[in-house]
Amino acid sequence: MNDTFDARVIATFGRHLLVREASGKELKARPFGRGLTVVCGDNVKCRIDPRHDEVHVLELIPRRTALYRSNVRGVTEPVVANLSQLLVVLAPNPVPDLFVVDRYLAAAASGGIAGTLIVNKTELGIGDELRTQLDVFTAAGYRWIPCSVRAGEGIEALLDVCAGQVAALVGQSGVGKSSLVHYLIPNAEVEIGELVREEEGRHTTTASKLFDLPRGGHLIDSPGVRDFAPAIDRLDSRSLGFVEVERLAPGCRFADCRHMREPGCAVQAATHSGDMNPRRYESYRRLRRLHEELTAARGPERGRR
Ligand SMILES: Nc1nc2c(ncn2[C@@H]2O[C@H](COP(=O)(O)OP(=O)(O)O)[C@@H](O)[C@H]2O)c(=O)[nH]1
Ligand SMILES: [Mg+2]
Ligand SMILES: [Zn+2]
Known part of the structure; x- marks a missing residue:
């Protein structure tokens, strides 16, 4: 076992993985054995198989935190690991479903993950009703950050919140999560495209990727996080x-x-x-x-x- 090394899983596309070792070198890898499930953000022990010139993920290092969802069959599964910040995005439109916001925050708090609200599209104006609701979250102890991808506002504050963190964006469809990812990480699409080609011919539609942010910290972009239903048994x-x-x-x-x-x-x-x-x-x-x-x-x- 002396040629094993520690690495972080920075992308998953089906069972195709990209891991980053301590030196910063990125390697294609795959889990060794059917029973091993790893997700983006996981820390793992790896080994290079010299015969096949492949990197095998042998073992999962215990997760500090994880965001768990209930999958389509109602079974609890991890989506991303070692997350420290969940950024719950809402906007003046679509009309916020605050019960959805509450559930994301509840899942984060139960998993030892900090929750912060991101109010996007502020150039449309925050009405009195939304402002009153935001005051309720402030009273509960949550911070909210106004921003606008369109007007290029609040992006600095968003990068500051992510500094030193592993963060992910969640929220209703249409609030601007993809727009925020592209704004924060302009080459995001290109990088995911490379992994997609690896899996050509297979019907796997989810790719998760951990991006380095310009001011330090990381943003995990994962479709599973964007649309997830919290795992009730993890609350x-x-x-x-x-x-x-x-x-x-x-x-x-x-x-x-x-x-x-x-x-x-x-x-x-x-x-x-x-x-x-x-x-x-x-x-x-x-x-x-x-x-x-x-x-x-x-x-x-x-x-x-
Ligand atoms: N007015 C306004 N529209 C925005 C802003 N950010 C994103 N949008 C628009 O909102 C729509 C949904 O954005 P998208 O990023 O796909 O949202 P997602 O479903 O949360 O990923 C698109 O038409 C975007 O152009 C913003 O700051 N202001
Ligand atoms: Mg989107
Ligand atoms: Zn009571």
Whole structure:
């Protein structure tokens, strides 16, 4: 095992991988063995197979964080690994679905990933209603960054937030995620195109890539992140990733309070007194009901945490 080396997975296209070793050298690689699933951002142990002049990924180094989604069959799977910032993009139009925003933020918080809102298309104007909603997120503890790809505004602030981070953009279709990626990384398409050619003849449609940003830090562009549904079984069981609930829950009478109808619930009390926003609480309740339905459907032995 003395010719193994550590590397980071910087692109995946099906089982075709690109890994970067400590020296910065990039190598084509593939997982060794069917059971090994690696995603963009993973740190791995590799070996060069001299007979075939191939790089094999032998082992996954434990992930610090990961963003998990529920795939089309409802099974939990990692999308990207070792992410530190989830950038949730919204815009004056399309009309924001704030429940979707809440779920992205909940998935991030539950996975130990920071969440930041990016409000794109600001040159269209932020109306009073959206501004009021953004104030709710600010009160909860989330920062929002105004920007406009069209007007070239806020891009500096966005690069600053990404410095020293591994970030990814998520949000509803049409908010400008692809536009932001192309603005931040002008040669993004070219680089992904090279990997696509590798996989010619196969029907694999997702490519994930980790890009280096001009001011340090990395941006992972992954279709799986853009359209993902959070994996319910990875949500924090007490707060489901709602940061206000996490703060308030120690004040609940019961340690296992679900903050639904329990007596002495600090979260319900805060909602009545106006300390927790009613829309955010309603969003929490919807996610809790979904969480309970899925947990019941799976049976006790498969429930996590
Ligand atoms: N007005 C305005 N339109 C934008 C801005 N950024 C992107 N768009 C437009 O919004 C639409 C959706 O952008 P796209 O990047 O494909 O969004 P995605 O679905 O989130 O990847 C396109 O027509 C873009 O030209 C912006 O800052 N201002
Ligand atoms: Mg897009
Ligand atoms: Zn409670």
